[in-house]
Amino acid sequence: MKKRFASKDLKEYKEKLLNLKDDMLEQIKDISKDTLMKSQKEVSGNVTGHGIHMADVASDNYDRDFNIGLVSGEKKIVIAIDNALKRVQEKTYGVCEECKKPIAKIRLNVIPYAKYCKKCKEKLEKENRV
């Protein structure tokens, strides 16, 4: 695959990716902690056995499912960031994996872990391949 960026640019993107990954890991930790606390509250509530309305439990469960959904979304991003870091290493970063054309810089600035150019991403989404 052809090389897109000079080493200097790659270094900048690498730093950006690493920072973003740290942020994501931090967020996952926070959400997990929050979710864990909520489930512990539920458990102790069940042990004491009073004061719980079904509606509250349902909404707590809903929150937790929602948070788990969030975490898995964040985990996907972490995986995408890891893959992008691999591409930085291989110097193929910034090249669309589908059409092998350069991904617009403006897109990489918004989504540094982008794997596809905007056009391919939209095409793949339509075909349900991503």
Ligand SMILES: [Zn+2]
């Ligand atoms: Zn493309």
